[in-house]
Amino acid sequence: MASRTPVSIIEPDGTTPGYDHGLSSGELLRIYSSMVLTRAFDDVCIKLQRSGRIGFSIPNKGIEATQVGCASALSPDDWFFPSYRDFGMPLYHGVEPVEMMNNMFGNAQDSARGRQMPVHFSFVDPIRLVSISSPIGTQIPQAVGAARAFQMRGEDHLCLASFGDGGTSSSGFHSALNFAGVWKAPVIFLCQNNGYAISCPTSSQTASESFGIKGEAYGIPGVIVDGNDVFAVRQAVEQAATRARAGLGPTLIECVTFRMGGHSTSDDPSRYVPKELMEYWAGRDPIMIYESVLFREGHLDEARKTQIAAEAEARVDAAAKQAAATDPPSLETIFSDVYEDIPQHIRTQGEAAFDLVARKGGAAGGGGEFPL
Amino acid sequence: MASRTPVSIIEPDGTTPGYDHGLSSGELLRIYSSMVLTRAFDDVCIKLQRSGRIGFSIPNKGIEATQVGCASALSPDDWFFPSYRDFGMPLYHGVEPVEMMNNMFGNAQDSARGRQMPVHFSFVDPIRLVSISSPIGTQIPQAVGAARAFQMRGEDHLCLASFGDGGTSSSGFHSALNFAGVWKAPVIFLCQNNGYAISCPTSSQTASESFGIKGEAYGIPGVIVDGNDVFAVRQAVEQAATRARAGLGPTLIECVTFRMGGHSTSDDPSRYVPKELMEYWAGRDPIMIYESVLFREGHLDEARKTQIAAEAEARVDAAAKQAAATDPPSLETIFSDVYEDIPQHIRTQGEAAFDLVARKGGAAGGGGEFPL
Amino acid sequence: MALLTLLQAINDGLRNALQDDPSVLVFGQDVGPKGGVFLATENLTSEFGEARCFDTPLSEDGIIGAAIGMAMNGLKPVAEIQFQDFIFPAFDQIVSEAAKLRYRSGGQYTAPMVIRTPYGGGIRGGLYHSQSGEAYFCHTPGLKVVVPSTPHDAKGLLMASIADPDPVLFLEPKALYRSLKGEVPSGSYSVDLSTLRTAREGGDVTVFCYGAMVPVALKAADQAAEKGIEVCVVDLRTLLPLDEEGVLDAAKRTGRVVILHEAPRFCGYGAELSALIAENAIEYIEAPIKRVTGFDTPFPNTLEHHYLPDERRVLDAIETTHAF
Amino acid sequence: MALLTLLQAINDGLRNALQDDPSVLVFGQDVGPKGGVFLATENLTSEFGEARCFDTPLSEDGIIGAAIGMAMNGLKPVAEIQFQDFIFPAFDQIVSEAAKLRYRSGGQYTAPMVIRTPYGGGIRGGLYHSQSGEAYFCHTPGLKVVVPSTPHDAKGLLMASIADPDPVLFLEPKALYRSLKGEVPSGSYSVDLSTLRTAREGGDVTVFCYGAMVPVALKAADQAAEKGIEVCVVDLRTLLPLDEEGVLDAAKRTGRVVILHEAPRFCGYGAELSALIAENAIEYIEAPIKRVTGFDTPFPNTLEHHYLPDERRVLDAIETTHAF
Numbered sequence A, B: 001m002a003s004r005t006p007v008s009i010i011e012p013d014g015t016t017p018g019y020d021h022g023l024s025s026g027e028l029l030r031i032y033s034s035m036v037l038t039r040a041f042d043d044v045c046i047k048l049q050r051s052g053r054i055g056f057s058i059p060n061k062g063i064e065a066t067q068v069g070c071a072s073a074l075s076p077d078d079w080f081f082p083s084y085r086d087f088g089m090p091l092y093h094g095v096e097p098v099e100m101m102n103n104m105f106g107n108a109q110d111s112a113r114g115r116q117m118p119v120h121f122s123f124v125d126p127i128r129l130v131s132i133s134s135p136i137g138t139q140i141p142q143a144v145g146a147a148r149a150f151q152m153r154g155e156d157h158l159c160l161a162s163f164g165d166g167g168t169s170s171s172g173f174h175s176a177l178n179f180a181g182v183w184k185a186p187v188i189f190l191c192q193n194n195g196y197a198i199s200c201p202t203s204s205q206t207a208s209e210s211f212g213i214k215g216e217a218y219g220i221p222g223v224i225v226d227g228n229d230v231f232a233v234r235q236a237v238e239q240a241a242t243r244a245r246a247g248l249g250p251t252l253i254e255c256v257t258f259r260m261g262g263h264s265t266s267d268d269p270s271r272y273v274p275k276e277l278m279e280y281w282a283g284r285d286p287i288m289i290y291e292s293v294l295f296r297e298g299h300l301d302e303a304r305k306t307q308i309a310a311e312a313e314a315r316v317d318a319a320a321k322q323a324a325a326t327d328p329p330s331l332e333t334i335f336s337d338v339y340e341d342i343p344q345h346i347r348t349q350g351e352a353a354f355d356l357v358a359r360k361g362g363a364a365g366g367g368g369e370f371p372l
Numbered sequence C, D: 001m002a003l004l005t006l007l008q009a010i011n012d013g014l015r016n017a018l019q020d021d022p023s024v025l026v027f028g029q030d031v032g033p034k035g036g037v038f039l040a041t042e043n044l045t046s047e048f049g050e051a052r053c054f055d056t057p058l059s060e061d062g063i064i065g066a067a068i069g070m071a072m073n074g075l076k077p078v079a080e081i082q083f084q085d086f087i088f089p090a091f092d093q094i095v096s097e098a099a100k101l102r103y104r105s106g107g108q109y110t111a112p113m114v115i116r117t118p119y120g121g122g123i124r125g126g127l128y129h130s131q132s133g134e135a136y137f138c139h140t141p142g143l144k145v146v147v148p149s150t151p152h153d154a155k156g157l158l159m160a161s162i163a164d165p166d167p168v169l170f171l172e173p174k175a176l177y178r179s180l181k182g183e184v185p186s187g188s189y190s191v192d193l194s195t196l197r198t199a200r201e202g203g204d205v206t207v208f209c210y211g212a213m214v215p216v217a218l219k220a221a222d223q224a225a226e227k228g229i230e231v232c233v234v235d236l237r238t239l240l241p242l243d244e245e246g247v248l249d250a251a252k253r254t255g256r257v258v259i260l261h262e263a264p265r266f267c268g269y270g271a272e273l274s275a276l277i278a279e280n281a282i283e284y285i286e287a288p289i290k291r292v293t294g295f296d297t298p299f300p301n302t303l304e305h306h307y308l309p310d311e312r313r314v315l316d317a318i319e320t321t322h323a324f
C-alpha cells in the first residue's frame, strides 16, 4: 500500500540522509539548469501573454522539481504522454526553447502548424513527446497502448503518462490503470497533485485519502512523494522505471506539489486559493530546495547561479524573438494532415477558400480572449 | 480496508455462529420463497426461449442469495438501479411474475411497451426499480444522482446500484464511486462478482486483489461477502443501509458468487468455463445453503418445501401463459414516449406509417436470433 | 428592462430559475466559487449556497450520469459542461440514457434536465475549445437542442428549457457571450422551444442560421441589401425538434436558400435543413441549396478566422445563389 | 473461390491480416477463446496465440484508448466493439483523439487502426443492440467510415481498412452476417475505399444505400422492374470520405433519387447525400429527394420489423418518386 506521508529526501539544510544521488556535477547541474530554464520559459510566456503577443499560457511555477526530476530518471527512448503543464520534460531532454516558442506563437515553424493552442507541444526528436491533447485523461490509456507495443516487441522502453489531480477523476485514468494492471504494461503514471483543478481543490475531486492509494483498485503499487523535492521524484520514477523495464508492470506515483499561480493566464487564483496556502508553498520553492543541496555539495555558488539564470533568460528571450518574427502558417495548413492523402471533398473546400481570398481578400484577423 | 476473504455466516450444518438473524418465520420464508420463485422464473424463461416463445433470457441460477439477501435488507421506498440479472429483487418486493413476463414477451402490457429486449424491466410500484439499460455501467452514477436528491430533501431513503464484476471496468463505476465518495451520498454499490463477464474471467477484468478493495480509491468502505450466503449478503446490505441513512455515505459490497449457466440463452459456457469450477459452485447452491438453516431451525420441512416449489412454478407458468396470450403492442407505441408531447416530425412519420399499412399491409414479422 | 450581455442574461436566467424552483440545482466544473470559467454562474453559490450551486469532480460522465439520476428523482439539474468539446466523455449518458429513458420505461421514468455548454469559435481556442457539435446530438431522438443568439432569447429559452419535461442540450455561442448587449426583461419569462425567429425579412434569398452565425448573417444581409439583394435571415433557435413548417415556409418564400453554420459541412446540421427542403419543397427551389460552413477539418488555432464563416463568405454565397 | 457468409469473410480477412503482418493485433470483449459473440474472431486465438488475439476488460474507452497508443507506436490494432450501441463510452477517444491526432501533431503522430463493430437491426435486440450510428461518426474529419454489404467486399474492404494509414470505423451489418453467402477469394486482396459500387443498373430512379439495406433495395428494385420502373441501386461502401463524384453522377443519370438507411432520418447520413445533390446537381433533379429511414424514435424491440425500412416502404418511395 502507498505510504500515507509523501516521501522526501532533501532536508532543509541540503543534506540527503540515506540517499546517494550518484550523479556527477554535470548531471546535477543539468537538472538544475533545466529547472531554471523551465521557470524562465514560464516567466517569459506569461509576460508575452500579458503584453498581448501570445494568446495564452499555463503557469508552471512551483512544479519544476516534479517535471525535471521525473524526466531525468527516464531515457530519450521512452515515450512521454505529458500534460500541458509539463514544460520541464522537453526542456530537460534538449528540446530547444524556440521549438516550444513556435507553438506558443502558433507560427509556421510550429510542429503542430499553428493548429493547436499554446502549450500543446508535439515532438518526435530528441524525445517522443506525444502531441498534447486538451481533453483531460484521454492520453492515459494511450500511454498504456503504446507501452503494450514495447512489451510485444520485447523492447526495453516505457511510457510515462503525466496528469493532474483532476485527471484522476476522468474515465481515461480508470481504464488506463485497469488495463495496465491486467497487462503488466511498462508504464509509469505520474499524478501531479498540485492542489487544484482550475478552481476546484482536491477535496471536491475525491474522498480518497490520497491519489497514490488509487493504485490499489488496479493492483498497481502506489507511491507518494514530495513533488517539490527533485530527488524524491527522481528516485520514485527510477524505481518505477526499473520495475517496468523488468516486466513487473506499472506504478502510480503521486507527486504532492502546488501550482504557484493561476490555472492559466486567464485565471485569477486569488478568487479561490487561500493566501496562507500560497504562502506556505512559497516557502517550499523546489528550485530553492534543490539549490540547498547544490550549494552544500559545492556544485553551485552565487556567481554560477546568476550565470545560469541569465543564460536561461537569454535563451528564452532569443527564442521568443525568433518565434515572434516567424510568419503564421499558410492557408494550406488548414486542409492538410486531416488524412494522409487529402480527399477530394477537402481539396475542393481548400480550392474554394483560396479562390475566395483571391477574389475578395482574406478573412479579417480574429480577436477573442481565452477564458481559462 | 476490505477484508480479504469473503464474510460468510451460514455454516455447512445450518448454524449461524455469532449471527442473530432476528427474523420471524414468516420473514425467513418470504426470503426463501422469493429465492425459489426467482429460480422458477429463470427456469421457465430459459424453457420459453428454448421453445422459441421468447427471444432471449439471462440465466439467474446461483445468484439468488445475493439478490434476495440484498433486497430483503432494503425498504420499498429505496430505489433500485438493478442489473438485467436481478430477477430476485423485484420478486422479493412483490412485483408480480406476470408483470415481468409481459416484458419477457414484449407485449402490450409490458411497462416498457415492448420496446426493450427481455430482462429489461421497469417498475414504479411496489418498488422503484429503474428501467434497466443495456449499456454496462451507465446506471451507477445515476443511482448516485438519485441518492443526492434524497439527501437534499432530507429523506431517509437510499439507492442501490447493482452491477457485475465486468461493470467495475466501466467509466460509470469510476465516476459513480468518486462522486458518491465526495458527496457522501446514500447509495450502496452492490458488485455481484459472478466470476465472468460473458466469457471473460475476472483475471482478464482487473489485476486488483478483489473488487471490494476498489472502494479505497474513492474513500469508500469496501466489504466482501459470500454471495451464496443469504445472511452474509443481508447483513452487509443492512449495515451499509444504516450507514447511508445516518448520512455516513456510500458502501461498496462485493458479493462473491457464481453464474451457474451461460451469460444468456445465446451463450455456451462450456466453451470457456472450466468444468471443475462449475462443479465446485454446484456444491454451494445458495438455496440449499439457506435451506440448511430453515430445516435446522424448523421453519421448513420436505412437504412445505415441495409446496413452495410447486406454488412458485404454478405462478410462473400462469404468468407465462397470460403474457403469451397478450397482444403485441400497437404500432402507435413506436412513436410515443420519445418526448412528453409528440413533436410534429414524429407525428408525420407515424401517420405515414399507418397510411402505408392501410395501403400496402403491415411489415413482415421479423426473425433474427440474438447472439449474446 | 436592463441592457445585458448574453452571458449576463444566462446568469440572470439561472438566478431566476433558482429563485422560482427549489428543486433547481446548478453544478459542474468550476461553477461554484469561481463562477464558471466564463462567469456564467457568477455569484450563484454565494446567493443560493453550496447545496444549490456547486463544483463537481472532473468527470463529464459523472456530471451527466448524476444529473440523470437527480432528474429522475425530482430535482431539476442544470449541469454545465465547461466546453462543448469536453462533452464527449458524457456522450453515452446523453445519447443512450437521458434521451432514451422515457421511451424505454414507457414514461415511468424521465430525465427533465438541462445541459448548458459553450460552443463554437472566436476565442482562439484551437481544436478543443472551438467546436460546434450540434449535429452529433441532433441525430438523437428524445433530446432537445437549443441555441440562442440574443440576450433576450438566451434567458427566455434557458428558462423554457429548465421548465421542459425532456432533456435539453443548451448550446451557448461563446463568441457572443460579451460581444453584444440587448434588452432583457427582469423576472421569469420563457421563449417557446421549437419556434424559429425571423431575424430579418427579405424576399430574394433565405439564410438559415443559429447562434453565433446570426450576427454574421445579418451583416452579410446588410451588405447584400446595398447591392439590391433582400435577404431573409432565419434564426432557428431550437435545432431539435425543429420548426420544420417554419423552415419550409421561409424556403418557399424566396426559392433561394443559403445555410450557414460553423461546424464542418459533412453530415453537419445544414445537411438536414437542405434535405428537408429537397424532400418537401423542391418545386419551389430555383437555385442550388448552398451551405456555408466550417471546413471538413479539425478546428485550427492561428487561422481560425479563415475557418469560421464570415460575412465575406456568406455574401459570396448569397450573390451566387441570387445570380443562379 | 469459397462460398462464404459475410461473417466468415470477415473472419477470413482477419486471419489473412494476422498472417501477413505481425504487427496486427485483434482484441476486444470476448474476442479471445469465445471467438466473439457473433464468432467473427473464431479460432484466431488458438491459431495466433493470446498475444495476437485477446480479451480486454469491459471498457470501450480503454479498448480504443489503448488501440490509439498501439497504433502510434507501430502496431496495427483491430479492435472489436461488441455492438455499435456500446461504442459511445469510446466516443471521446474516437472523435477527439484518433480522428485528430495526425492534424494536431502536424503528421508527427498518427493512429492507423481499425474499429470493427456490428451495427443495425434484425436480431430483435431492441434499443441497445440495433442502432445504426454512422451519422455520429461521419461528421468527424479525420475518420474513415466503411460499411460492406457482400462477403467479397467485407473481406476486401476490411483488409484495405487494416492497410489504411488513417483510423477506420468498420461497421458490419449484423443482419447480413449469416443471411447471405458469396464468392470470396482466398488470400489477401483489397477493395478500394471511397469508391462506390453500382449494385444494379437502371435508368429511372436511383436508390442510394449501404450495408444491410442493399439487399432490401435490390428486392424493391426487382419489384419495381415488374411494374416497369428501372432502378439503379448504389451501394456506397465507404461513407467517409464519400465518393461524391460517383454519387452525383448516379443522381444525375436518373434525376430521381431515393435514399435509404436504417438510422433515424433527422440529421442521418441520408441528409448529407440529399444536401450534396441539392447543392451540386439540383438542375438535374426532377422529383423530391426522398428518404426512407428508421423513424425518429429509439429502436423498438417487438415492433422492429415496422421500424426497419423494408421492400414495401422502399418500393412505395420509388413509385412516388417515379410518378412525380
Ligand SMILES: Cc1ncc(C[n+]2csc(CCOP(=O)(O)OP(=O)(O)O)c2C)c(N)n1
Pocket: A083, A085, A134, A135, A136, A137, A163, A164, A165, A166, A167, A168, A192, A194, A196, A197, A198, A259, A263, C029, C058, C060, C082, C086, C089
Ligand atoms: C475532459 C475535460 N474536461 C474539462 C476540461 C477543462 N479543464 C482544463 S484543465 C482542467 C483542470 C485540470 O486539473 P488537473 O488535472 O489537476 O491538472 P492541473 O491543471 O492542475 O495541472 C479542466 C477542468 C478539459 N480540458 N477536459
Ligand SMILES: Cc1ncc(C[n+]2csc(CCOP(=O)(O)OP(=O)(O)O)c2C)c(N)n1
Pocket: B083, B085, B134, B135, B136, B137, B163, B164, B165, B166, B167, B168, B192, B194, B196, B197, B198, B259, B263, D029, D058, D060, D082, D086, D089
Ligand atoms: C458498455 C457495454 N459494453 C459491452 C456490453 C455487452 N455486454 C453485455 S453483458 C456483458 C458482460 C457483463 O459482465 P458483468 O458486469 O460481470 O455482469 P454479469 O453478466 O456477469 O452479471 C457485456 C460485455 C454492454 N452491454 N455494455
Ligand SMILES: [Mg+2]
Pocket: A164, A165, A166, A192, A193, A194, A195, A196, A197, A198
Ligand atoms: Mg491540479
Ligand SMILES: [Mg+2]
Pocket: B164, B165, B166, B192, B193, B194, B195, B196, B197, B198
Ligand atoms: Mg459477471
